[in-house]
Amino acid sequence: MIKFVDVVKTYPNGTQALRGINLSIRDGEFVAIIGLSGAGKSTLLRSINKMHSITSGQLFIDDVEISSIKGKDLRMLRRSIGMIFQSFNLVKRMSVFNNVMTGRVAYHPTLKTLFGLFPREDKLLALESLDTMGILDKAFQRADQLSGGQQQRVALARALTQKPKVILADEPVASLDPITTVQVMDDFARINREYGITIVANMHHVDLAVKYATRIIGIKNGEVVYDGPSSQVKDDVLVQIYGRSLKHDELLGE
Amino acid sequence: MTKFTLQNGKTIVKPFNKIWLILGIVTALVVIFSFFIKFEPRLINLSELGVIIKKMFTPKAGRTWGDYFGFINNLWEPLISTIEMSLAGTVIGSLMAVPVAILAAKNIFKSQWVYVPVRFFMNLIRTIPAMLLAVLAVYFVGIGVLSGVIAITLFTFGIMSKMLYEVIETVDMSPYEALESTGASKVQAFRYAVFPQVFPVFLSYLIYIFEINVRASAILGYVGAGGIGMIIKDNILYNYDRVGATLILMLVVILAVQFFSNYVRGKLQ
Numbered sequence: 001m002i003k004f005v006d007v008v009k010t011y012p013n014g015t016q017a018l019r020g021i022n023l024s025i026r027d028g029e030f031v032a033i034i035g036l037s038g039a040g041k042s043t044l045l046r047s048i049n050k051m052h053s054i055t056s057g058q059l060f061i062d063d064v065e066i067s068s069i070k071g072k073d074l075r076m077l078r079r080s081i082g083m084i085f086q087s088f089n090l091v092k093r094m095s096v097f098n099n100v101m102t103g104r105v106a107y108h109p110t111l112k113t114l115f116g117l118f119p120r121e122d123k124l125l126a127l128e129s130l131d132t133m134g135i136l137d138k139a140f141q142r143a144d145q146l147s148g149g150q151q152q153r154v155a156l157a158r159a160l161t162q163k164p165k166v167i168l169a170d171e172p173v174a175s176l177d178p179i180t181t182v183q184v185m186d187d188f189a190r191i192n193r194e195y196g197i198t199i200v201a202n203m204h205h206v207d208l209a210v211k212y213a214t215r216i217i218g219i220k221n222g223e224v225v226y227d228g229p230s231s232q233v234k235d236d237v238l239v240q241i242y243g244r245s246l247k248h249d250e251l252l253g254e
Numbered sequence: 255m256t257k258f259t260l261q262n263g264k265t266i267v268k269p270f271n272k273i274w275l276i277l278g279i280v281t282a283l284v285v286i287f288s289f290f291i292k293f294e295p296r297l298i299n300l301s302e303l304g305v306i307i308k309k310m311f312t313p314k315a316g317r318t319w320g321d322y323f324g325f326i327n328n329l330w331e332p333l334i335s336t337i338e339m340s341l342a343g344t345v346i347g348s349l350m351a352v353p354v355a356i357l358a359a360k361n362i363f364k365s366q367w368v369y370v371p372v373r374f375f376m377n378l379i380r381t382i383p384a385m386l387l388a389v390l391a392v393y394f395v396g397i398g399v400l401s402g403v404i405a406i407t408l409f410t411f412g413i414m415s416k417m418l419y420e421v422i423e424t425v426d427m428s429p430y431e432a433l434e435s436t437g438a439s440k441v442q443a444f445r446y447a448v449f450p451q452v453f454p455v456f457l458s459y460l461i462y463i464f465e466i467n468v469r470a471s472a473i474l475g476y477v478g479a480g481g482i483g484m485i486i487k488d489n490i491l492y493n494y495d496r497v498g499a500t501l502i503l504m505l506v507v508i509l510a511v512q513f514f515s516n517y518v519r520g521k522l523q
Contacts, residue, residue, distance in 0.1 A: 049435055051431070051434070051435060074437075075437040075438070075439060076437060077437070078434070078435055078436060078437035079436060079437030080437075081435075082435075082436075083432065083435035083436075085428065085431070085432060087428055088428075089428040089429050089431060089432035090429060090432075091426075091429045091446070091447060091450050091451060092426065093450065093451060093454070094450045098450070099429075102429075102432075102433055102436065102438070102446045102447075103436055105433065105436065105438045105442045105445075105446055106436050106437035106438045106439075106442070110439050110441045110442050113442050113445065113446075114441075114445055116445075155432075158432070158436075162436055162437075
């Protein structure tokens with residue numbers, strides 16, 4: 001479970017990205033966070049694995065307060081949380097397999113990992129993850145030879161190889177075409193359903209968010225302005241989040 | 255400064271580009287200093303040049319073509335020590351450059367208290383010409399291959415540390431962020447996100463610097479740093495034919511090293 005209690009984040013330049021967030025996300029939920037650019041979506045997401053640390057308030061992951069943890073405890077926390085990025089963040093000139101193997105690095109002491117040797121179970125785990133994502137046949141190609149959608153699947157396989165309880169996705173489909181977008185979102189839904197992994201995703205496309213997530217959190221100016229089931233996201237909710245209703249051509253399709 | 259006015263009356267000013275000012279100053283300095291250079295045409299003696307070239311590429315009076323190419327048999331040992339000292343110097347210098355280049359890279363060590371002094375030290379080493387390094391090495395450890403290795407090590411360190419930190423700084427840091435998000439330590443994130451991007455470039459530079467060093471180390475023998483340069487020095491005034499034979503051998507070796515270097519670096523892309 002992820003629980004925010006009065007969480008505030010102020011950047012050194014004075015920008016208040018989060019102004020008193022109270023939320024709790026149960027295990028196995030598929031949550032989409034929507035809102036305008038700069039509303040604080042990314043900061044909210046990245047505070048969960050402490051890629052950004054919060055200024056005040058409390059943040060619990062499975063009843064452990066994380067705002068003060070650091071060092072090994074922090075790395076153990078991050079290990080249990082996968083992260084997906086808009087631009088995939090793969091090492092382009094490395095093979096798909098080696099990219100996925102990096103999901104296991106944090107399970108071993110630094111000295112041992114320097115030589116790039118991993119136990120056979122880890123390698124099998126990486127290959128299983130690639131198979132789950134349907135790209136086992138690409139395992140020994142260079143990552144940059146794959147299409148955008150395939151690269152995002154490699155990133156998902158890397159996250160799965162961490163054996164995470166939660167996957168955070170920061171605009172996971174923002175740089176993909178509409179068709180690939182749907183495929184990757186289907187992958188998220190499948191991972192959520194089959195493995196019970198909690199998904200928290202920042203999304204730009206409202207209709208996709210509503211279609212795939214079971215719960216929508218709307219953020220405006222660093223505050224939660226909507227938190228409820230995706231089935232109840234209607235025009236008046238979008239007015240709250242975006243300041244006006246969305247026109248038909250501002251949606252992705254459907 | 256140029257001002258543009260659009261059809262609807264809006265105006266925008268393009269700021270003055272300082273590069274033209276700098277280029278202007280540099281050109282002016284070049285023109286001014288060129289007045290102070292005195293060319294002495296009497297030093298250019300084309301006929302003498304022809305004589306020396308002829309002396310180099312024909313056997314000396316009283317020697318045969320057999321003697322000319324036979325001299326190459328005396329060159330294998332110094333040639334091998336030239337290549338050995340280039341190789342040793344290149345490898346040692348390159349390895350020494352790795353930690354220093356990491357310390358000098360702004361994207362890895364963000365504090366200017368780290369990278370500014372490290373870069374100053376690097377620049378200091380790089381300002382010393384290879385020839386002077388060799389003279390100093392000969393002064394400290396005596397005539398021979400060891401002083402050549404020391405000179406080439408320092409020379410390589412100077413180039414490699416500079417080139418390598420620039421490569422590290424242009425690396426894509428997004429996988430580093432991803433590695434940190436998996437719970438990897440900073441060292442692990444560097445090993446798995448930065449190292450794979452830098453290592454092929456490092457190898458490619460290492461081979462290229464080796465190629466430069468084979469050429470440079472032929473000269474270093476001149477100041478006593480061992481290798482084939484000593485042969486050239488010993489023969490240059492009285493046995494031009496031997497110098498010529500040595501040059502032919504060097505040419506072949508350097509072409510071979512260049513070919514090898516291009517081939518391997520092509521494979522590393």
